Amino acid sequence: MGHDFAYPPVDFETHPDRYKHWKLSVDGPVATLVMAVAEDGGMWPGRYELKLNSYDLGVDIELADAVQRLRFEHPEVRVVQITGGLDAKIFCAGANIRMLSMAPHAFKVNFCKFTNETRTSIEDATDHSGQHYVAALNGTASGGGYELALACEKIWLIDDGNAAVSLPEVPLLGVLPGTGGLTRITDKRRIRRDMADVFCTKAEGFRARDALKHDFIDAAWPRSQWEEGTARAAVDLAAEITDTLPLKKDGPGVALPALERDDTDDGWSYRFVDVVLDHDNGDRVATVTIKGPPSDGADADPVRGADTWCLRAFRELDDALLRLRVNHLGVGLILLRAEGDRDAILAHEAAMLRGADDDWFWREVQLFVARTLRRVDNTSKTFFAIIDEGSAFVGTLLELALAADRQYMFLDDDGENSVLLSEANEGVFPMASGISRLEARFPGDRDAIEAVVEVEGEIDAETCEELGLVTLSLDDIDWEDEVRIAIEERVSLSPDALTGMEQNLRFGGGETCETKIYGRLSAWQNWIFQRPNAVGDRGALSMFGHPERPIFDFNRT
Amino acid sequence: MAHIDYDERIPNNVDLAHDRRLKKALEKWQPAYLDWWKGVGPQVFKGNDIYLRTAISTEAGGWANFGYVKMPDYRWGIFLADREEDRTIPAGDHAGQPVWQEVPGEYRNVLKRIIVVQADTEPASVEQQRWLAATAPSLYDARNLFQVNVEEGRHLWAMVYLLHAYFGRDGRAEADELLARRAGDDDKPRILDAFNQPCQDWLTFHCFTCFTDRDGKYQLGALAESAFDPLSRTCRFMLTEEAHHLFVGESGLERIMRRAAQLEREAPNGDPRELGGIDLQTIQKYVNYWFTYSIDLFGSEVSTNAADYFASGLKGRWREAKDHDEHSALHQQKTIEYVEDGRVVGREVPLRNAMNEILREDYASDCDRVVKRWNKALEEEGSDFRMVLPSTKFHRRQGIYADHHFNPAGELISADEWESKRDSWLPTESDRQYVHSLMKPVYEPGKFANYIAAPRRGIHGQPVEFEYVRTDG
């Protein structure tokens, strides 16, 4: 098996004009995403075929793009139907097994993480943007296909005596339905535990009658009534949603232009974000600098459009994170820096948050920033915020520092270097656990949080350390050395242990469906992905599609 | 903040006057150090003139300037052996690469720990010995005690310099802790056990200085081979001073032995105790005790820490660069004797894991040479008694022999045999009481307590009867 082959760099940007695998159409309040995966359109040409609407990362990048664009470019859409576009009686067969079994471990993990993030973004759109997703399963949805359906608000299945929903990972592949499947059937669809157990070990799954009976789907229509039934249900649902929308959502939308990325010798840069790889540290450290809005527009309200600073900068940050994750596996530590005009940042942020009350666009920007920050939380790399002289960690950008594992702050003589809290730090960008980063920082310590929130105005380095807002504040005597040593020390530790440690420490507080997907389901899946029973020479994943049967080591660990 | 004229007050070769980081750290630490010295340093002759040597530079002779000084005014300096150009890492995985002038982040915590453990012993012995001068057998001996004390104080400075200069805020906090711990304190004891017992008699002092300080010599020797160059240079300079401490201990014991041999001849039935001396058997018991107590400080015979320190270049072997050709110590084995089913069996372990044991062996052969010199002295004095260095398996409280009983010859014995013979091998309570009963001060220049012979020579060319401590102020 080609576990170690070096895959080509992945580009996360795309546009509906370039989709290979999806067709997006909009008809008034109902949009339809038709999945018709091109068999020969895989990311690594010639290595596997994307048969039976199975997907790879490329397919999911298009889906993520579509979900994102629908929110910004089609505010009038209330219902998004996902349906199959193959003639075969199949909606989607899930992740491509050939691709998975040949992918290096890190790629598998990143693939699963990205697809999970796409599915949580679908739920985010449903919950917060009034764009409800419906899985219109016009054929069998198995494995990742059914998990995609589970991410939707409603699941409709064609009742043709053939189509089924199933999670065959355990019985067929010796792995888990790791794209949220196991979590959502219990925590979202609240399916009885023993029935869930039966379902997850029954490779062929349930057809419409049983699936409906046990709540694995919400509705079914026979083939003859399928088109009409689903269409009417979609329109009805759209009307229902319109009635309950908290704010007016109509066109025109705001088109999202492509990001402009310049590759440099040491990394790459966008308009507001730079990525610099540190060659001195064997490329194990990258510095990501995010810059504030141009200061000349500081007093004016920010422009309502795709180029507005906050949206642009966080789209760039999002792209940078994804590229670092997938294309720069060796980077273990990301140093976060923030620069720019503090007043301009705060003015921009205030306008955004004010606008979010009654303007869907600003509301989407806020939700997008929140998603990007959650992307930081979920990134299996260390983050240190470097709050150096001239830094601009205020409000929204301070939230980025709070997302980091540690914060190092320069202590200057005159107290000019400071951070500033705003309402941006009080829960408008919640973590996956539903709480703010301040709450996660001080688990269960209301007093500490209040002490921080009560401070009026700028907080200098000394006070930051007292309040517990930074890990260390260091004067010019210590700064350079301490930061250097902290970096060197960090990148000398086991990357696996660090990933596990960080993912535990970042999520103080309670669990949600989302945190369980990343913290429980993914962790188990990643363990299984390393085990001989899955990926050994005779493991189930390796043997899939081969004439021989897998051979298991039956000892439980 | 008190203004300090650094170069004058603190002799140094680290350009202290121009190092803001150090100055800032010392502004706070230096007064705390003086308080510490006054509080738990020597409590006798605190403000008297003492004839001491002071290191004021690393040039030939510069490290040994003699003159009267009141101890609190002693100029504790910061000296590193001169930097060797192109020095390379002597041992471990990085052997042959350039040494580190800065602490690599990867090793920060473990290096800091190594330095702190070493540093903690320096003030500890000063605390243990703080009342000892009240029973000094002579002014010459009192002066030697004080010389050792001020230099242990300087060793603390040397280690604190490393903490201040290279370990940032954590280092400063550790430096403060070094002044906060106290030998024998229930709540804040010194790190190593051997440094928590009070030192109340001069036989113990000389044993401690001969055997326990010698452990320090070998630890410093291993650190002198460190990849972290400032540590290596610091330890190399400390070693020059340590030689005098070992001299104090070895010659002190030798003088007690000579006196014992003389009294043996003079006493009617050959027992020096009758004439107020210490008999050679008792001295042997103290040697047995302190030798074995000190070898426990080297750590476990087989140790992953020791292997890690060696592999990462933090420590080398004794005279690694000079005495060894192969510096990786990989793919080699060392035989360690284990006790299995009531027998001693040799087992091969990877050489790197046996580094503690290797250093202990080097130490033991050094002690062996000392014992040979004592026996020569005993021969000169016409005594038939010969001192014997016990086996490194005897009377161990740490390591793989700790749960077994060995006689001084290194033979495995039963618990019963141990119980019946231990009083003939180790000091008993009545031995200790007897030794204590002899502790009376002798403060007249040139006079010595009856249990210890006068030295052959004075200090730095001065006569033996020189007033090494001015008792009148």
Ligand SMILES: [Fe+2]
């Ligand atoms: Fe010392």
Ligand SMILES: [Fe+2]
């Ligand atoms: Fe010493």
